[in-house]
Amino acid sequence: MNKKSSNKNLHKASQAKKDEFYTQLIDIEKELKHYKKQFRGKVVYCNCDDPFESNFFKYFAANFNALGLKKLITTSYVKSPIVGGQLPLFEVEGLKPSGKEPFKIEIKEVPDSDNDGAVNLDDVEYLLKHNKNTAAPLKDGGDFRSDECIELLKEADIVCTNPPFSLFREYVAQLVKYGKKFLIIGNTNALTYKEIFKLIKDDKLRTGYTNFNVGMFFVVPDDWEHFHHIDKDGKKIARVSSSCWFTNLEVEKHKQDITLYKKYTPEEYPKYDNYDAINVDKYSEIPVDYAGAMGVPVTFIDKYNPDQFKIIALGIVGSIDFTNNKKMEILKQGKPTGKFTMNAKGTLYRKYNPAIDIDPVFKDAKTGELYSSIYARVIIKKRK
Numbered sequence: 114m115n116k117k118s119s120n121k122n123l124h125k126a127s128q129a130k131k132d133e134f135y136t137q138l139i140d141i142e143k144e145l146k147h148y149k150k151q152f153r154g155k156v157v158y159c160n161c162d163d164p165f166e167s168n169f170f171k172y173f174a175a176n177f178n179a180l181g182l183k184k185l186i187t188t189s190y191v192k193s194p195i196v197g198g199q200l201p202l203f204e205v206e207g208l209k210p211s212g213k214e215p216f217k218i219e220i221k222e223v224p225d226s227d228n229d230g231a232v233n234l235d236d237v238e239y240l241l242k243h244n245k246n247t248a249a250p251l252k253d254g255g256d257f258r259s260d261e262c263i264e265l266l267k268e269a270d271i272v273c274t275n276p277p278f279s280l281f282r283e284y285v286a287q288l289v290k291y292g293k294k295f296l297i298i299g300n301t302n303a304l305t306y307k308e309i310f311k312l313i314k315d316d317k318l319r320t321g322y323t324n325f326n327v328g329m330f331f332v333v334p335d336d337w338e339h340f341h342h343i344d345k346d347g348k349k350i351a352r353v354s355s356s357c358w359f360t361n362l363e364v365e366k367h368k369q370d371i372t373l374y375k376k377y378t379p380e381e382y383p384k385y386d387n388y389d390a391i392n393v394d395k396y397s398e399i400p401v402d403y404a405g406a407m408g409v410p411v412t413f414i415d416k417y418n419p420d421q422f423k424i425i426a427l428g429i430v431g432s433i434d435f436t437n438n439k440k441m442e443i444l445k446q447g448k449p450t451g452k453f454t455m456n457a458k459g460t461l462y463r464k465y466n467p468a469i470d471i472d473p474v475f476k477d478a479k480t481g482e483l484y485s486s487i488y489a490r491v492i493i494k495k496r497k
Contacts, residue, residue, distance in 0.1 A: 136275045138168040153181040158269035174237040177223040185220040190255040215255035296360040314424045321358025373401035387435040408490030428490035430459025440478040447472035461487040
C-alpha cells in the first residue's frame with residue numbers, strides 16, 4: 114500500500130470513528146527505551162482497547178520491575194473488536210466468565226512466580242489468573258471520558274497509549290486539564306491543530322525520538338480490507354506513514370541545536386508576498402545570519418529546540434494575519450480554471466519562480482502576476 118492510499122484509509126477510519134490501530138511491540142520498545150529513568154517510581158496508566166491485545170500493557174507489565182514502576186493501571190473499552198482475544202477472560206480472577214465486558218487491571222507488583230530468575234509475561238499471566246485483586250469490571254464502558262476512568266487518570270503519573278486518532282484533540286485536552294505527563298501516538302497532521310500547535314509553541318508538548326517521517330506499522334482488525342502485509346502470527350498489518358509520538362516528557366533531541374551553515378541571500382530565500390518572512394524549504398537550510406521571521410516546513414517541529422528558536426505562528430489562516438487580500442484566480446497545472454479565491458485560500462504565497470517551481474497555482478485577477486502557494490509553514494525566529 115502506498116503512502117497516499119494508507120493515509121487516505123486512515124482518514125476514512127478517523128471519519129468513521131474506527132480507530133482500532135494496535136501498536137507493535139517493536140515500535141513501543143524503540144521509543145520507550147529513551148525514557149526509562151522518567152518512569153521510575155511512577156504510576157502508569159494505559160487506557161487502551163484491550164490489555165490482552167495491547168502491546169503497551171505487555172511492555173509495562175513485562176518490564177514492571179526493570180522500570181521500577183510503582184503501579185500499572187490499564188482499562189479495556191467495551192467496543193473493542195478483539196477484547197479477550199488472547200487470554201480468555203474466564204481465566205482471569207475477579208472477572209465474570211461471560212466474556213467481553215469492560216474491565217480494569219491494576220498491578221502493584223509482578224513476582225517471579227515460576228522462580229526462573231526472570232520476570233516476564235508468563236509471570237504476569239500467572240498473576241492475573243490467580244490474584245483476584247488485579248482485575249475488576251468497569252461499569253461505564255471503559256471510555257476514557259467516563260467518571261471511573263477519569264478517577265483512574267487522576268491517580269496516574271504518566272499516561273502511555275495509542276488513543277483514537279479521531280478523538281486526539283479531546284484526549285490531549287483531558288491530559289492537559291488534569292496536569293498529566295504522557296507519551297502517546299498520534300497523526301502527524303495533529304501538529305497543525307490549533308490546540309496542539311499552541312502546546313508545541315508554549316513548549317508544553319513535543320515529538321518523541323522516532324522520526325515522524327518514518328511512520329509506523331499497526332495491527333488492524335481481521336475485517337480490514339486495506340493492509341500492508343500479514344505477519345508471522347497471521348495478523349493484518351497496515352502502515353500509517355503520518356504517525357508519530359507526542360509527549361511532554363523530557364526529550365534530549367529537543368535540547369540540541371540545529372547546526373546552521375548557509376548564508377542568507379534574497380534570491381535563495383524569497384519573501385512571502387502576504388507576510389513579512391522569508392521562505393526556507395528545508396529546516397537544515399535555515400540561514401545562520403538572518404535575524405528576521407522565517408517560514409520553515411512542519412518537519413522543523415521534530416527538531417525544534419525552544420532555546421535556539423522561538424515559534425511565532427503557523428503560516429495558515431487563523432494563525433497569522435496576512436498583509437494583503439488579493440483576488441486570485443486558481444490555476445490547475447498552470448492553466449486558468451475560472452475559479453477565484455481571496456488571498457490564495459488563506460495560505461502563504463510568493464511570486465512564481467519558473468527556475469524552482471513546477472507550475473504557478475494562482476494568478477492576480479488585476480495584474481496577471483503569477484504566484485506559488487507554499488505548503489503549511491511554521492513561522493520562527495532565532496533566539497541566539
